[in-house]
Amino acid sequence: MVQSLDRSQGRSGAPVGAASDAAATVTGNRALQIEEKLIFEQGQPGRTGVDLPEPPKVKDRLNGLRRIGEIGLPGLSEPQVVQHYTRLSQKNYAIDMGVYPLGSCTMKHNPRINEKVARLPGIGDLHPLQPVSTVQGALELIDQLAHWLKTLTGMPAVAMSPAAGAHGEMCGMMAIAAALEARGERKQRTVVLAPESAHGTNPATAAALGFTVKPIPANDRGRVDLAALTAALGPDVAAIMLTNPNTCGLFESEIIEISKAVHAAGAFFYCDGANFNAIVGRVRPGDLGVDCMHINLHKTFSTPHGGGGPGAGPVVLSQALAPFAPYPWIVKDGSGWRIAEEGSATPNSARIGGTPLGRLKAFHGQMGMFTRALAYIMSHGADGLRQVAEDAVLSANYVKARLQDVMTPAFDGPCMHEALFDDGFLKDTGVSTLDFAKAMIDEGYHPMTMYFPLVVHGALLIEPTESQAKEDLDLFIAALRSLAERAKSGTEAEAFKAAPRLAPRRRLDETLAARKPVLRWRPSNNPPGGDPLKQAAE
Numbered sequence: 001m002v003q004s005l006d007r008s009q010g011r012s013g014a015p016v017g018a019a020s021d022a023a024a025t026v027t028g029n030r031a032l033q034i035e036e037k038l039i040f041e042q043g044q045p046g047r048t049g050v051d052l053p054e055p056p057k058v059k060d061r062l063n064g065l066r067r068i069g070e071i072g073l074p075g076l077s078e079p080q081v082v083q084h085y086t087r088l089s090q091k092n093y094a095i096d097m098g099v100y101p102l103g104s105c106t107m108k109h110n111p112r113i114n115e116k117v118a119r120l121p122g123i124g125d126l127h128p129l130q131p132v133s134t135v136q137g138a139l140e141l142i143d144q145l146a147h148w149l150k151t152l153t154g155m156p157a158v159a160m161s162p163a164a165g166a167h168g169e170m171c172g173m174m175a176i177a178a179a180l181e182a183r184g185e186r187k188q189r190t191v192v193l194a195p196e197s198a199h200g201t202n203p204a205t206a207a208a209l210g211f212t213v214k215p216i217p218a219n220d221r222g223r224v225d226l227a228a229l230t231a232a233l234g235p236d237v238a239a240i241m242l243t244n245p246n247t248c249g250l251f252e253s254e255i256i257e258i259s260k261a262v263h264a265a266g267a268f269f270y271c272d273g274a275n276f277n278a279i280v281g282r283v284r285p286g287d288l289g290v291d292c293m294h295i296n297l298h299k300t301f302s303t304p305h306g307g308g309g310p311g312a313g314p315v316v317l318s319q320a321l322a323p324f325a326p327y328p329w330i331v332k333d334g335s336g337w338r339i340a341e342e343g344s345a346t347p348n349s350a351r352i353g354g355t356p357l358g359r360l361k362a363f364h365g366q367m368g369m370f371t372r373a374l375a376y377i378m379s380h381g382a383d384g385l386r387q388v389a390e391d392a393v394l395s396a397n398y399v400k401a402r403l404q405d406v407m408t409p410a411f412d413g414p415c416m417h418e419a420l421f422d423d424g425f426l427k428d429t430g431v432s433t434l435d436f437a438k439a440m441i442d443e444g445y446h447p448m449t450m451y452f453p454l455v456v457h458g459a460l461l462i463e464p465t466e467s468q469a470k471e472d473l474d475l476f477i478a479a480l481r482s483l484a485e486r487a488k489s490g491t492e493a494e495a496f497k498a499a500p501r502l503a504p505r506r507r508l509d510e511t512l513a514a515r516k517p518v519l520r521w522r523p524s525n526n527p528p529g530g531d532p533l534k535q536a537a538e
């Protein structure tokens, strides 16, 4: 999609790469930056990498609907296919290439031992429909991970099946809705409170489940304004959705007061646990009065995410919400491990009268991610996990301390796992947060998170994680210091607006790409709107 947009941008005169460099080569390539055509543009009809036997003659049973035109797939030899996809793979910036400071995303190293374990034949070759007697070890693995997650969070129950953070939010909020229903309060409690700095998925989840979202302002310390929160609490409030540490990278120091106030008002406390990396092994959310929290295994517990793989978002639940956990869950009885499905009662559902909220997804959750997360947890051990949090917080504070004289920290004092700056240091320079981020690409870095959280003007959110060596952070810091100083010189606005200069593509029309994505390639003799299938039939 973006590729074809890029190309049309190149054709329409916008610079492709550094214009003069590109003109200097016959191929349009710049050293090892290969100017890669779409696979459809490379293909030749009739070329193939395999020899297939002539198909047997069959009688047409398609009532005249048999395709008569070309199928329109690109024809390539095997080396062409391999080279195309290898070149494409090299266009990615990846966690395995360098500092990936994308705040709120916890882009940390995925240890290779995780991959090795996940690929063991007994694990990698499992099928979710195998007889339970043949997957005893896998069920035990899920149960062990569940045990770690409950222990690390200080919570009595966990729902393992949610497929990602946002899916976990939905699971937790559905459990809250079910608990309110059981109390006969679902109709009355329609409001969900969300701090203004909340991740977009929080209000989206609440709204998707039919709640009305009410924003709670932050105070000048970047934390939830307790007075505003208390004023908003009432018999119409179902829950608060709060992230701790919050997306300003700050620990909510009044968290105990917040949770007490929320519970006194008869509401639930949903904690967005995506930032667990900052506190794992140091703070147990259960001790803070949390009723449910999703854990992004793909953030804290180092399973690949983004382009690298699916996520997993188990949700830990308090005693009050446990009876409403979705199916399935893993139980052990005299005959071994088993999967409790529809109809099984939770241990305390009779007492509370809860009904599990059904299934959230097919099968039992993301088995590959469970395996990676458990490998990560067990290879670190409890003390290692604690050190993860300490080092992540140390790295972020190091970055913050080394940049605070040239950039503007959004809030005073130490941060947790991410350092948040606003665009104050760019004031009157003609350089915006976006320009600054684009200039980082020329320096070989994936930009930090920009313009989020929304409570900070022109936000730049840097999460270095614990997995970068000090020398690598030092180089990153030196690059940012140099960019900040250049921006502040007041004479380089033009240069920043032109960045990135060295990337294969420069400024893309991101709005157009989002609003009018070009998802389908068409040969030039097949005008837009023409349907090749239909044409073939005609």
Ligand SMILES: *Cc1c(COP(=O)(O)O)cnc(C)c1O
Residues within 6 Å of the ligand: 104, 105, 164, 165, 166, 167, 199, 201, 243, 247, 272, 274, 275, 296, 311, 313
């Ligand atoms: C990443 C993130 C989410 C959403 O998690 P997904 O796995 O991407 O759905 C929610 N809240 C916060 C604070 C996050 O950083």
